[in-house]
Amino acid sequence: MAGVFPPIEPYDHGLLDVGDGNRVYWETCGNPAGKPLVMLHGGPGQGCSPQMRRMFDPERYRAVLFDQRGCGRSVPHASDPATDLRHNTTDHLVADLERLRAHLGIDRWLVTGGSWGSTLALVYAQRYPHRVSEIVVSAISTARRSEIDWLYRGAARFFPEAWQQFSGAVPNGGDLLATYARQMADPDPQVRARAVNAWCTWEDTVLSLEPNAPLTVHNGPPDPGSAAFARLTAHYYSHAAWLEENAVIRDAGRLADIPGVLIHGRQDLSCPVTTAWELAQAWPGAELLVDDHSGHHGSHTKLTWTLAALARFATH
Helix, strand or coil, rough: CCCCCCCCCCEEEECCCCCEEEEEEEEEEEEECEEEEEEECCCCCCCCCCCHHHCCCCCEEEEEEECCCCCCCCCCCCCCCCCCCEEEEEEEHHHHHHHHHHHHCCEEEEEEEEEHHHHHHHHHHHHHHEEEEEEHHHHHHECHHHHHHHCCCHHHHHCHHHHHHHCCCCCCCCCHHHHHHHHCCCHHHHHHHHHHHHHHHHHHHHHHCCCCCCCCCCCCCCHHCCCCHHHHHHHHHHHHHHHHCCCHHHHHHHCCCEEEEEEEECCCCCCCHHHHHHHHHHHHHHHHHHHHCCCCCCCEEEEEEEEHHHHHHHCC
């Protein structure tokens, strides 16, 4: 990816016991004496990738990456239908994040992430503002019911054919997200595979109009990463992430003393820009950057803005 730092390996990693039978994978990269930063991946359930390590100046940052409960290298894995998700909620992830900070001996850290990662970053910062030095988030989402309903129903106006396929597995009047969440935990592997593939196909379809949208065909047995992503996303969004409606924007005033940069693409059909704009209006001092030519996926402009924000905050 142009404009990012060279590939780097972690200098430390481990599995942190966070309770309820869960162990969360974490790794630290860059300069052990550098400014602490934590990256929150999207999804829910997407997991971290080696590419994410390249977003941070290894000379200036001590970057922490971790796989949220149930995905990536964390165990147990949500791709296993026997994995109980009762102890996998937003509150649990926030608690895991705070436990990881204490485990690594970090007093305050910059929090960054995109999409679902932006939701988790904002919730964590509102609950622990004294532990957050700055916030840099992109593809802003706050998990309001209106946002979730748009993504899994409202966007159908652009893709009626794909919507018919996606919604066709659910009886009329049924709860679409809850039904998919149940199917993804079904003991029958064929039921799980159909549900995961249909879910991932719809997610890709919503983003298919973007210039750099990947062309992926979902059929056959899904890989564990896709299965965990789909199951955890359905699990979280069928419960509106266990957040009070509009809580993230309502409580944005708690971030008044935290410098923040919000980066969004105006062509983002998955997370319409209105959420980022409303958050910026409610967050005193937040800087909103909107690129007219970007969508939900990464772009050169959004990457440039992110790198500039991280470079600026590296010395604070």
